[in-house]
Amino acid sequence: MKRITPWILAAVLLSLPLSGSGFQLNLNKIGGILQKARQAGSEVSTAQEERIGAGIAANLLGAAPLVRDPALQRYVNDVGRWLTLHTSRPDLPWRFGVLDTGDINAFAAPGGYVFITRGLLLRLHSEAELAGVLAHEIAHVLKKHHLRAIEKNARMGILADVLHVAAQDNRHNESLQKVIGAGTELYARGLDKDDEYQADRMGVVIAARAGYDPFALPAVLQTLEKINPHDSAFALMFKTHPTAENRLRALNATMGERLDRYGRQTEGAARFVRHVHPR
Amino acid sequence: MNPFRLLLPALLVFAAAPATAAGPAATVKSVTLRKAPFIDAAAVARLPRQTRVTVIKRQGAWTKVHTTDDRRGWLRMLDLDFGENAKKGDSGLGALLNVARTGSSGMTVATGVRGLSEEDLTSARPNPAALKQLDRYTVSAAQARRFARRARLQTQNIHYLAAPSGETGNASAPADSAAPFGDLP
Numbered sequence: 001m002k003r004i005t006p007w008i009l010a011a012v013l014l015s016l017p018l019s020g021s022g023f024q025l026n027l028n029k030i031g032g033i034l035q036k037a038r039q040a041g042s043e044v045s046t047a048q049e050e051r052i053g054a055g056i057a058a059n060l061l062g063a064a065p066l067v068r069d070p071a072l073q074r075y076v077n078d079v080g081r082w083l084t085l086h087t088s089r090p091d092l093p094w095r096f097g098v099l100d101t102g103d104i105n106a107f108a109a110p111g112g113y114v115f116i117t118r119g120l121l122l123r124l125h126s127e128a129e130l131a132g133v134l135a136h137e138i139a140h141v142l143k144k145h146h147l148r149a150i151e152k153n154a155r156m157g158i159l160a161d162v163l164h165v166a167a168q169d170n171r172h173n174e175s176l177q178k179v180i181g182a183g184t185e186l187y188a189r190g191l192d193k194d195d196e197y198q199a200d201r202m203g204v205v206i207a208a209r210a211g212y213d214p215f216a217l218p219a220v221l222q223t224l225e226k227i228n229p230h231d232s233a234f235a236l237m238f239k240t241h242p243t244a245e246n247r248l249r250a251l252n253a254t255m256g257e258r259l260d261r262y263g264r265q266t267e268g269a270a271r272f273v274r275h276v277h278p279r
Numbered sequence: 280m281n282p283f284r285l286l287l288p289a290l291l292v293f294a295a296a297p298a299t300a301a302g303p304a305a306t307v308k309s310v311t312l313r314k315a316p317f318i319d320a321a322a323v324a325r326l327p328r329q330t331r332v333t334v335i336k337r338q339g340a341w342t343k344v345h346t347t348d349d350r351r352g353w354l355r356m357l358d359l360d361f362g363e364n365a366k367k368g369d370s371g372l373g374a375l376l377n378v379a380r381t382g383s384s385g386m387t388v389a390t391g392v393r394g395l396s397e398e399d400l401t402s403a404r405p406n407p408a409a410l411k412q413l414d415r416y417t418v419s420a421a422q423a424r425r426f427a428r429r430a431r432l433q434t435q436n437i438h439y440l441a442a443p444s445g446e447t448g449n450a451s452a453p454a455d456s457a458a459p460f461g462d463l464p
Contacts (some may be wrong), residue, residue: 061409081423211432263339
């Protein structure tokens, strides 16, 4: 999918309600703050990244709650947590959740939050495919794509909010709320398409490191290719990601035959079915 | 032993799980259909770009297909397209449709979409109770290792893949430095 042009973006932002939950706010400002905070050498700490992530995750959970199935949630956490042990940030407090919505999507939030929707989970065929999707989301967290996206979209801003956040100044809880709000908005807009390609590229490797067939993630993309893009359950993902076709093309160019030898690793179809379609 | 105890799980697999990415597909370029899923396996046929095939199954990098003239063999999975081209063949229409779709998906999806829409997200109120619930499902590193042992998952040491040339932005950013799973080749 083509990048949303800036004027469309502006129109979207302008169309957002200005009152209400208090989470709609000026992305430009917050982004500028993040950028300046970084330039000033006060990068948001891991602890603050986790706080921002917790706030964004709470908002996502406000939009769609967790599926009430502890065994299923635990299974997805088992797979996801195992994947994270094969990354550069194995010690984040990683949390994985299945969101109770028919929409087809997956999300990550800073600090180690990863969500997959019931709609996407039910279209998968194996544990390796689940691992591929989770690994893609994990890569977004590893590369801090959401934090970067907020600052990248900035044009101007005041320093205060994120400096407060970066300084862990808890008297300015409002600042944290603003950053969280800006982060939540991102899910309606999407990340940079290069971030998505990078997450795919890292996702296949993380899955292979953890012992899974790395071609399961492209297999998921082929499943998505078959979905009618006008299917409303697919609307948000289609809007916020490059097309499955382009993602597959990019993966083909970068994978070549490099991961072929891992193609016979675990697929885990039977185990996946046992957990996701019990009885 | 009751034979059904062995049969039942197998039946469930077929009943509940749709076959892996089966169905119609088309070749994205001129390709060699091979007898086995290996790069040096014997050639069965040469298929021109946009040959329509029926997918039987996937195995790693390879997909077993059935051609309309009743030949079977293996193709690289990433040489197959399951989208528009698989149904229509490419007349350039696909590219036009892509543009149209992009245009229409930019602004009009916000209302009337079921599930997790843009609007749901931007108007969401925090749900701290669900966040607490999420914490309860957390799995420790030790628990994850136990799961992997039971599941017979084997760790491999593999470098991340480099970005294809021409891609800009984040892709060329320095890789994670932390060992053991951080670096580029």
